[in-house]
Amino acid sequence: MTDAITLHDITKSYDGFTAVDAFSLQVQRGTVFGLLGPNGAGKTTLIKILTTLMRPTLGDAFVEGHSVLTAGKEVRRMIGVVPQENNLDRYLTARENLALHARLHGMRPAAYNPRIDELLEMTGLAGRQHDFPDTFSGGMQRRLVVARALVHEPRVLFLDEPTTGLDPQSRRSLWDHIRGLRRTMTVFLTTHYMDEADALCDRIMIMDHGRCLADGTASQLKDAFSRAHTYQVEFRNDADRYQGVLAGLPFVKGVEREGSLFQITLADEESIKPLMDHLSGSDIRRICLKEPSLEDVFISLTGEKVRE
């Protein structure tokens, strides 16, 4: 068995409203798996089901071979969880927060104290370990929650928007750490940052309305959705005239203009040749193919409309 996480037709309804809809998934051990989706897509609901906080309405899921329905305790032994919202104990110091977590995992002080020292060092909180978390900045609290999830060296780590609210330095240092875990741990994370998914994840899934829309590596997703064929053309002169010409071409799907720089979206790959026929080479300063970003893929799949 090389799958760390398996979901079989997981459905979750909240009185009639279906938040997760017959969702199936297998995540291999040692993968950093990223789940993307607009607000309300069902990401947190999926994590709650996988971490045994919530029972699915239908279906079953397995973490390291243990069913979340019938072997919750075994599942919880395997996992570390960073919830979307920090749930630190503000009446315990940073160090006590970690120690309580270790004790709830049945660890003894001789085992958890060195581990906690190491994690406090790694998250840069060693100097503040005897302070209470409500005297910490948002980013420091977030790092403490991550450290807490790692105290018992879980096999599968769930991170629900781990870097929301972190400064670029902290984000990067957390990314480095997650990359370091990749071999020994399976990481399941959700994020709204496309650069984060791109930089970090071996595999990305985009979901919306409780269903999977796309699945693959970052470059696979970009390739699959690069059929939009967007070119950037910068004109030396006659930009205004060309705007009119481009608007009249049937195979041009969209034109965005910024001064003399045009972003031209073509209907298909073949349209580049007729396009060139309509443009005179001497008027063009620069032309290049615009690589689609993960964000383009995301927007084209989930639409531009803001979720209520």
Added chain:
Amino acid sequence: MFRGAFSIWGRDMRVMRRSLVSELVSVIAYPLTLYLAFGFGLKGYITDVNGVPYPLFIAPGLISMTAVNAAFDESSWSMWFHRKVQRTIEEYRVTPVTVYDIVVGKIFSGFSQGAVKGTVVFLVILALTPFRIDYTNLPMYLLCIALSSMTFSCLGTICGTVIDKPENIGRVQSVVIVPLIFMAGIFFPLSSYPSSILPLIQLLPTTAVFEGARDALLTGTIPSQYLVNLVLTAAVCFTVAVYTFNRKMAE
């Protein structure tokens, strides 16, 4: 078994130790005020109740009241706070401990708060006033307080589990808990009730709490009907609290 409960209880005791000294003034102020106001204010009017001097008549009830109030307060607010505000219950629930560990740990924390604060008030009344008891009666009294604190801790846990809005916990306290306590005859003998409703009053768990505690402290025995009532109520409340919490967590 229940190592998780022990860890959660340990956490609560650590936090209590930190705040106990600053909390003591308010813990003592209320029962001591009642003791001074009623015990001394009314001494000229009520010399004794069934042969017991009035200050001695009300003292055991005030101590019990402190204990059960503290148990209810701690359990209800702490459960609500950890569930709705800090969401630490969610953190506990993603570790290998079970929901039984969590609810049992929390019930014992409420119980311990009641025991500690009741003891403090007992010592203060002992130190500041001529209130004296026969120390051989103490074990029975402690048993009575322990059962009562357990009951109120479970009731608090139930409230903190099912009630989402904090103001409603306050309402339960003023509409249910306070009347139950005051009807139970801390300040007056039950014989003041008309004989038609007396049997009902005697069935109240709080009557068993306060009458039982007074009898235990002053005579060294708990009337068997009260003892049965205390044990049964504690057992029922414990079962209901564990069941309710379990149900809530499965939502």
